[in-house]
Amino acid sequence: DAGITQSPRHKVTETGTPVTLRCHQTENHRYMYWYRQDPGHGLRLIHYSYGVKDTDKGEVSDGYSVSRSKTEDFLLTLESATSSQTSVYFCAIQEGTYSNQPQHFGDGTRLSIL
Amino acid sequence: GQNIDQPTEMTATEGAIVQINCTYQTSGFNGLFWYQQHAGEAPTFLSYNVLDGLEEKGRFSSFLSRSKGYSYLLLKELQMKDSASYLCAGTNAGKSTFGDGTTLTVKP
Numbered sequence: 001d002a003g004i005t006q007s008p009r010h011k012v013t014e015t016g017t018p019v020t021l022r023c024h025q026t027e028n029h030r031y032m033y034w035y036r037q038d039p040g041h042g043l044r045l046i047h048y049s050y051g052v053k054d055t056d057k058g059e060v061s062d063g064y065s066v067s068r069s070k071t072e073d074f075l076l077t078l079e080s081a082t083s084s085q086t087s088v089y090f091c092a093i094q095e096g097t098y099s100n101q102p103q104h105f106g107d108g109t110r111l112s113i114l
Numbered sequence: 115g116q117n118i119d120q121p122t123e124m125t126a127t128e129g130a131i132v133q134i135n136c137t138y139q140t141s142g143f144n145g146l147f148w149y150q151q152h153a154g155e156a157p158t159f160l161s162y163n164v165l166d167g168l169e170e171k172g173r174f175s176s177f178l179s180r181s182k183g184y185s186y187l188l189l190k191e192l193q194m195k196d197s198a199s200y201l202c203a204g205t206n207a208g209k210s211t212f213g214d215g216t217t218l219t220v221k222p
Contacts, residue, residue, distance in 0.1 A: 031208055042214040090156060100145050102159035
């Protein structure tokens with residue numbers, strides 16, 4: 001158990017509203033990631049973090065922002081949600097600091113934008 | 115780009131062996147991961163290759179050829195619970211790029 005908790009697990013909201021998803025880890029891993037998963041597209045990286053206040057963009061970062069003020073928490077914010085952001089969002093941590101370490105995923109957040 | 119390609123769907127019979135292929139552009143990745151994802155659940159780590167050759171873990175094996183940009187996941191003695199999506203992911207500098215996944219259906 002990698003000790004990753006995502007909240008909320010499910011959310012339905014309206015277009016134009018702000019949404020924040022939280023990822024909490026209990027094991028002080030340095031690297032954290034946010035992905036979205038849509039049918040037929042696998043996992044796509046939104047943003048990632050390699051330490052407190054150190055974040056970078058992934059391949060699908062438009063419309064999303066992140067913050068990491070504490071090692072254990074990585075927040076994903078949709079400033080003004082759109083229907084195209086309806087998806088399942090997964091947070092992940094990477095063991096250690098080398099690329100040959102696997103990622104472990106939270107249980108996901110199912111987000112619906114109406 | 116760093117596209118990763120894998121078949122969309124495969125079907126196999128319980129007790130059989132199945133090979134799921136993954137191809138990628140040879141530059142940019144320094145390792146290949148395989149993950150399993152059951153419907154409605156999070157992906158879980160299966161196997162990792164950083165050097166050419168075969169890595170065996172019980173019923174699951176993974177192979178990598180870096181010069182050919184090719185990997186495969188081999189599942190032996192298939193069980194019904196192996197019905198899932200299998201994700202190939204290339205990794206570099208702490209970031210992973212995922213293929214779209216192969217949905218494997220195991221039939222009795």
